[in-house]
Amino acid sequence: MKTKINLIFPMVVMALFLFIGHTSAQPAIITQWTFDDTIEPSTGEGTASLIGGVTQHSATMSNGWRITDFPEQYVGSGTAGAQFIVSTEGYQNIVLDFGHRSSGTMSRWAEIHYTTDGGANWQVLANNNGDLTPHDVVYPFSFDFSSVAAASDNPLFGVRIVSIFSPVAFNPEAPDSTFAANTAYHRARTPGTGGNPYSGDGNWRLLEVTFAGEAIMPGGAEKLTIVDFNGGNIPELNVPFYLTVQTQNINNEPTAIEIDTEVSISVTSGTGSLNGTLAQVIPAGEHTLSFSDLTYDVAENGVVLTVAATSGMVLEPAISEPFEVVYPLENIIAKWTFDDTTEPVIGEGVASLIGGVTQHSASIGSGWRITNFPEQYDGSGTAGAQFMVSTDGYQNIVLDFGHRSSGTMSRWAEIHYTTDGGANWQVLDNNNGNLTPHDVVYPFNFDFSSVSGTANNAGFGVRIVSVFSPVAFNPEVPDSTFAANTAYHRARTPGTGGNPYSGGGNWRLLEVTFLGEPLGILPGDANCDGIVNILDAVTIVNYIMTGNVHPFCFDNADVNSDGLIDVLDVVGTVNIILGRVRK
Incomplete structure (x- = not known):
């Protein structure tokens, strides 16, 4: 591994060593110091950089990097020396070459550690076989x-x-004692030359530290890569979006495939379903394919898609960055993000707290x-948040x-609604107690499409309130069983300790969004039920008489x-019912 070299010739011999040792492999220098x-x-x-308390004495081209302040005897084996971080991207068969010299009192043993x-x-x-002796000589x-x-090909x-301590037993003569393997540093000075015992104040010199490797030549297609995701636009709920993939070589260059290869796309992360054409074939000789009619049926964040080859060539799959699927703007009636305000960021509405909250x-x-x-x-179903939102023009x-719930707050929430501006409230549903484990944000979705009076209603509103558990439970704190509908069940899970239920805990509501489908115009359908009959004529008459119909x-x-509601519209509606005019 080494050849002894007179100190006055280190640079010449190091250059020859690099040339002779690697000409056949023709490596390229990646980084050199x-x-x-x-x-x-x-x-x-x-x-x-230097590690383990080591410090720099000097740095010169002729003497290299002279470093000192290594650990004292019997401590710190393998912890102190020099560190080099080098990206090997685009290179393989990596080799480290350097010259190394030790003073007489420093360790003759060095070890090479690596990180990926x-x-x-x-x-x-590996180690250097203790080949830093005799001292004061540069060894390659x-x-x-x-x-x-x-x-190989690693940026990290x-x-x-x-x-390091000597991995073999030795007697350094100074002191004249035998040391067992892996117990002490062995100085570089040779026997019979006197001198002082090992000392961390001695020094090493590192010269021409060189990382080399063979350039990785581009080969055939090895992987799939997503090169275009919907033109950078955020996908919308149930609205077609597209994704383009490409077969690439190891250098990230588009590379045609050799045989017909089927590629499929699937959901890796997300609660929704991906629809559309989910499998296509990239013909031999081509490298790019688009999935152009994809739709996703849940509005949520953190969706991840995977594109993989299912037949033909073996290719590394492509995985998308996590993305969000949002509701189309035309479907959002009102939305609260609570960015330092309780005013909605989209649409109109009023958010308030009830029941002393x-x-x-x-x-x-x-x-x-x-x-x-x-x-x-106390107070089941009376306390929480209220949102009044007009659904005029939507169904x-x-x-x-x-x-999200804290550990001591109720895991059960109930959804109440009003169709008369808050005079009366009805129960729609509950959340099935799904606020546990605590301190996690859970998505909830409640559908009012089957509830009469919620569509096209200026007096619509919703409450999200805490309720007693509708099922018997034992919260562990206290360790007692509560009958259904008698007490609040805290969100903390069994076995996690914590305090019992307390109204001093908290809920967090995020991205509260009211959605609907815009109503199309159906002439004569005055009561918004999707059909035209005598009830619509009555509704128009009531509107003319009172001006207050919902x-x-x-x-x-x-x-x-004509922009007016009058008797002519009643006549027109009757004519539609009798089939005298086209709707």
Whole structure:
């Protein structure tokens, strides 16, 4: 591994060593340090640093990087030395070459450690066989990483050259004692030459530290890559979007495939279903394919798609970045994001708190954080948040929101609704107790499409309130069983300790969104039920008489399109019923 070299010729011999040792493999220098008054590389890019308390004495081209302050005897084996972080992207069969010299009192043993994850973890490659003796001579070393697959083509590759205890028993003469293997540092000075015992104040010199490798030549298609995701636009609920994939080589260049290859697309993360043409064939000789009619049926964040080859060539799959599917703007009636306000960001509406509940905070990241709910055994269904939203011009109403509970708050929520501006409230449904485990945001969706009076109604509103558990339960704190509909069930899960239910806990409501389908104009359908009959004529008459009818579709009732609701519209509606005019 080494050849002894007179100190006055290190640079010449190092150059010859590099030339002779690698001409046949024709590697290219990735990064090289000559330490010409700097520890920045002279070729390529990389970072050199010292570890384990080691400090720099000097850095010169002739003497290299002279480093000192290593651990004292019996401590810190394998922890102190020099570190080099070098990206090997585009290269394989990596080799590390360098010159190494030790003073008489420093360790003759060095070990090479490497990382493939940017320094989070380090492994041992090999040691230098103790070949830093006699001292004060520059020795060339070469370490081959070709058998370490992860060292190739890796932006997070790095190496450490560290001092270690002698892995074999030895007697350094100073002191004249025998040391067992792996117990002490062995100084570089040879027997019979006197001198001082090992000392971390001695020094090493590193010269011409060079990382080299063979350039990876582009080959055939190896992977699928998503090159266009819907033109950068956010996909909308049930609205077609597209995704374009490409077969590429190892250098990320588009590369035609050799045989017909079927490619399929699927959902990796998300609760919804992906629809459309989910499998297509890339013909031999081509490299690009578009899925152009995809739709997704749940509005949510964090959706991930995977595109994989299912027959033909073996290709690395492509995985999309997490993305959000949003509701089309025309379907949003009102939306609250609680960005330091309880005013809606889209549409109109009024948000308020009921039952003594108060606001803790309102922020876009944490939503509407509310507290001071009723204490245990009191006020089920009376306390929470209220949203008044006109659904005029919309049908098939849906409420969508994120909900998070602290550990001591109720896991059960109930949805109440009004169709008369809040004079009366009815129960729609509950959340099935799905606010547990606590401190997690859960998506909820409640559908009012089958509820009479919720469509096209200026007096519509919703309450999200805490309720007693509708099923018997034992919260563990206290360790008692409660009958159904007698007490609040805290959100914390069994076995996690914590405090019992308390109204001083909190809920957080996020992205509260009311959605609907815009009503089309159906002349004569004054009561908005989708059909034209005598009830519509009666509805128009009541509107003319009182001006206060719900539901009432003005545009439908204005049969003659004159902007007024009068007896002519009643006549027009009757004519539609009798089939005397086209609808």
